[in-house]
Amino acid sequence: MNGAGLVFYGGILLLIAIGIWGILSRRNLIKVIMAIAIIETGVNLLLVSVGYISGRSAPIVEGDTGIGLVPEGQVVDPIPQALVLTAIVIGLATTAMALVAAVGYYRKHGTLELKSWSYGITGDREVKK
Amino acid sequence: MMERSTLQRSLPALAIALLFAATVFVAFMEIDFGEARVDDEGSVAGDYIRNGTNQTGSANLVTSVVVNYRGFDTLGEVTVLFLAATGVGALLSFIRKDDEKEPGKKIEPSFILNRGAGLVLPLILLFGVYIFLHGHLSPGGGFQGGVIIASGMLLYYIANPGKRGAHRAFSILESSAGLAFIGLGIVGLMGASKIFLANDHADIGEVGMLLSAGMLPLIYISIGLKVGAEMTGLVERMRGEAS
Amino acid sequence: MNAEVFIAISAVSFLMMIILAVMAVRSKDLIKAAVLLAGLSLVASFVFVLLRAPDVAMAEASIGSALTAIILVYAIRKTERYEEGHRGGDRK
């Protein structure tokens, strides 16, 4: 295994681990959404690193190369970059939706702490007979 | 007491997170970093690299993937952004009533910000347009150009808190740019290949020129306008003092 | 750029990102966390440049750091600035 891989994959997964730790240990909704944003950045980095090829340039043909001079063997994988471009925009959309829901939750319940995920019988205690 | 319970929650959480990350990390170590997998037989990306410029006429291969090969994804993506902007507006319209009761602390923009934003706005907008017009030639494109336009508009709004009312125009722009994107896709469906979003109607032209790559720049312009309008709408609605 | 320099630069960037992420998660001040998150995105966009992805770097710098931070700050302004348990915060 090469050192660059260790640095990249290791660094990215530590980043993701911090995000998961944030989600699990924090109760503040906005902080949880921030932790998800950290995970999102990590996953995007992961996708692009999968497409990286050492010693090659960005997937853009120089202006004067023209047709016929295809940059085979010179550029990195363009697909993950295109996917990440999409994923970043989608990430903004999901973050915005989650934030609006958090603001609404705060306005209704007066707190940003999501106390329980009331599963099963526990949620029913609140229901009046 | 508080510190202790935070710690009690924190340590198991950290352990779970590290365990999870370690599993995924070991899995990723199987994928060699920096390896030229695109040169392997049957790699889709390898075919894009070999034929991308010839097939789509775009000098920027990421653009050719985003707009042409995987244009359907991009259509879905601008739809996601559209839905988010609409959804944020819809949900905030129920919250906004409370805002009127207790107006937040308004920050008055300084004179320099006020005047400066007016001067800078055309330049920023022009730069955004430049970015998405050259999406098939250089880094950047519809998304990045759209965001730049959105940031220009947001700066203008911050500097001129009184100026409102462009929401309707943005909404119209957003919808019509989306319809234009689908329309360009249907051109492909009606065309020779009968394939949605096919780029076979226009001449591909000379790679590296502004007027090249067939429908690609047209599609990227509609994406750019749509993303610009949507992001402006999204952030302005999050700000929530308008309309 | 030779391999060692590449590894060294990326290792430093990752170290910075990890420190920023830990600080953002630990901070009780949400505005501060949002700013730290924007910084994390900026470093990430630098890493995207290292990975030869200029398109993604542009998008990350503008969307990931600027717009996400802006909507986070707007959301925090509509709610509370400090997490529960913060000393001196305006707890209700």
Add this chain to the structure above:
Amino acid sequence: MTPDPVLLIVFPLIAAFLTPLVSMVSKRLGRQVPLLGTFSMGVISLWLLLEFVDMDTTMGPITTTTGGFQPPWGISLVVTPLTALVATGMIGVALYVLITSIQKKEQDSGPWFELFVMMAAAGAVGMVITGDLFNMFVFLEITSISGTVLAALPRGDPEKGLNWKGAVGYAVISALASFLILGGIALLYGSTSTLNLSQMAERTGDIDSFTAGAALLLMLIGFGVEAEIFPLNGWAPEVYRGSRWGSSSVFSGIIGKAGLIALVKVVTMVLAPALDGAFVMDILLWGGVITFVVGEAAAFTSRDLYRLLGFSSIGMFGLILAAFSLGGRAGIWAAVLILIGHMISKPVLFSLSGALHNKDRDAPLSTLDGLLSRSKGAGFLFIGAALMLLGMPPSPIFWGKYFLFTGAGGEENWLLVAIIIMGTLLEAGYIGKILWRVMQRTPGRRTVRLPITTVIMAFAAITIGLVIGLIPGIIEDLLWMVYTNFEKLVYLPWGVI
């Protein structure tokens, strides 16, 4: 002539972009645009389904491609008998919800509800028919953003506050789930160099089993959240409890089903061949069985009508997943039949509950007291739909459970048989409980007037269910085709798509 499957996505998108424009001119007209979009989707999907019925059973999938390149270079859409059936069912649920709420004046400030119901259906259809992994992620996002808005819309007057608790839970968990799926996509793309599902399926046999296992973990968590599989469904009860009946129908009939089919599709096509297939299917099987038992048990103890119906949906998701992963002819047929029966009966139950209790409060089970004497029509429709859900003989669910028992018995998996019987008894318990309340005599309570659209749509839905159950010939061809496709298109021993 076969319509191009891409129209299934293009029509609703046109309608979605037109909705704000038309609403500016007239709010009333704006509400009709999503209905029109959903209706056109329904026409295309029914047409595709009928294409399969007309053809002989050897017909392969109807495919199309986008972007001007053949797969794997362009994104392809693959419509098989199974996906056509599921897509038609999901669009049917969306139409049911939209048409039934035409008459009701919801106090929303715009056509939000209609728009997002349509887009949830469009995203779900896209998830089911797409032949590309990343495209599936994009459609998943369309679905989950629509789902967040739908989860927030409350019963009764939205001005009194939205169901924020449900919305924020769903938004946060589905965002996390979708990024985990994206991580899985990175893993799979890195090891196969393709995103096309069928090409990926050919290649995953060679990848390292630990890598495949990690991808399986990520995909199970990611799609399991959407499919409301235990223990990833903690967000679901709050959504069912506080959202309006239409949103609950969309979650149980469209979003959850799409997550389920996507999970089955990804796991059986792509990941099972990379690992020990039987082991992977066992994980899905027992995940489904546990979800079934937990869901039915929670429904049994529920005191809130909407939560009861929601937990019952969760139980059904588990049962369908278990049937799919049991595999074989009996398992696949059972899964399809239970899926159809649930898609027909649950929206009817939700809509009748909505007509009874449309307030921003919990609905105790006593809401149902004496329904039959208060309104003959509503009572009979409710009893019919509830019995169909339980699986009384002419119901598709009856045949589904019959095949499930023969399938599990055929494999001599008596533990599975015993657990399914236990779950069904729990189900019979709570359905008996609510039916007992429905048939009670309660003099003095006000009579219920059902909106005419609700009566017509509920009657139509139950009729369709009865026809399928009574004349199995209608669906038999299709079931055979689902199964032969399953064997034929087999990329692999477990291939379903």
